[in-house]
Amino acid sequence: MSEADTNPSVPALSVAGVSHSFGEKQVLDNVSVTVPRGTFAVLLGLNGAGKSTLFSLITRLYDNVSGEIRVLGNDVRRTPGKALQRLGVVFQSKTLDADLSLQQNLLYHAALHGLGSAEAKRRAAEALTTVGLADRAHEKVRNLSGGQARRVEIARSLMHRPGCLLLDEPTVGLDIGSRESVIGIVRGLVQQHGLGVLWATHLIDEIADSDLIVVLHKGRVLFSGRLPGFLAETGAKTAREAFRIMTGTASTEEEAA
Known part of the structure; x- marks a missing residue:
C-alpha cells in the first residue's frame, strides 16, 4: 500500500x-x-x-x-x-461479453490485473454479492436485464480494489x-x-x-x-x-x- x-x-x-x-x-x-x-x-x-x-x-x-x-x-x-x-470504470457503452457468465466476465478482468485464480474467484463472489447477483454467477450475461448488466459492470470495476x-x-x-x-x-x-x-x-x-x-x-x-x-x-x-x-x-x- x-x-x-x-x-x-x-x-x-x-x-x-x-x-x-x-x-x-x-x-x-x-x-x-x-x-x-x-x-x-x-x-x-x-x-x-x-x-x-x-x-x-x-x-x-x-x-x-x-x-x-x-x-x-x-x-x-x-x-x-x-x-x-x-481506478475503476463503468463506461456508457456495454462492455460485457454476452456469451460468458457473470463470473467469467469478472475473472477475465481479474486476470488482466494479475490476480491469481483462487483470489479472483473469491473477489468475484464478493463483488457479485455486493451488487446482489451472487445467485446468478454462472448464468450468461445475455440473460440479464439492462439494469442487472450494469450491476455486473460495477462488480467488475471493483475486482482490483480501486480507490x-x-x-x-x-x-x-x-x-x-x-x-x-x-x-x-x-x-x-x-x-x-x-x-x-x-x-x-x-x-x-x-x-x-x-x-x-x-x-x-x-x-x-x-x-x-x-x-x-x-x-x-x-x-x-x-x-x-x-x-x-x-x-x-x-x-x-x-x-x-
Whole structure:
C-alpha cells in the first residue's frame, strides 16, 4: 500500500487545468475537478458538454497534453500503471461479453490485473454479492436485464480494489427501478468503503443533497460545490432551476449525453 493510500488528504481524483481539442475544436477548456475520498461527485452536463472526453483523458484513452490528472496521487501520464490500478470504470457503452457468465466476465478482468485464480474467484463472489447477483454467477450475461448488466459492470470495476470509480452515464436506458438500484449500490460503496466516485449524468434527479456537484457546460466548469452553494449562486430554489439559470438552457433532459 502506497503512502497516498494511507494519507486521507490525498484526493481520490484530481484534475487540474486540463484542456483538450480535436483539431481546431476545443472541447475542454482549463477544467479542474477534485473528488475527495468518500465523496459522491456528480459531473452534470448536457450532451456535448465534454463529460466523455474528460473520462477518456482520465482513463488514458486520450493523452492529456495540458494540465495534470492524478488518481490517488498517481499522475496518469508519468505513472499510468499505478494510476489506472487505483481506478475503476463503468463506461456508457456495454462492455460485457454476452456469451460468458457473470463470473467469467469478472475473472477475465481479474486476470488482466494479475490476480491469481483462487483470489479472483473469491473477489468475484464478493463483488457479485455486493451488487446482489451472487445467485446468478454462472448464468450468461445475455440473460440479464439492462439494469442487472450494469450491476455486473460495477462488480467488475471493483475486482482490483480501486480507490476511485468513474461512471459515465451509467443509468442511460434503464427504467426507474433499475436506476435507483444502480445509484443505491454506488452510494453504498462510497459510504461503506470510502471510495471517491465521479458520476457523469445529464439527469438532475440523480443528485442528492450531500453530493458534490460539478457543472460542466461547453467544455468549462461553471460550478463545483454543494447544493446550498449551487442554489445561492443562482438564486434558484431547486437544482433543476439552478442548472437552467447557470447554463442558459431549457432543460437537462432535452438531450441524452
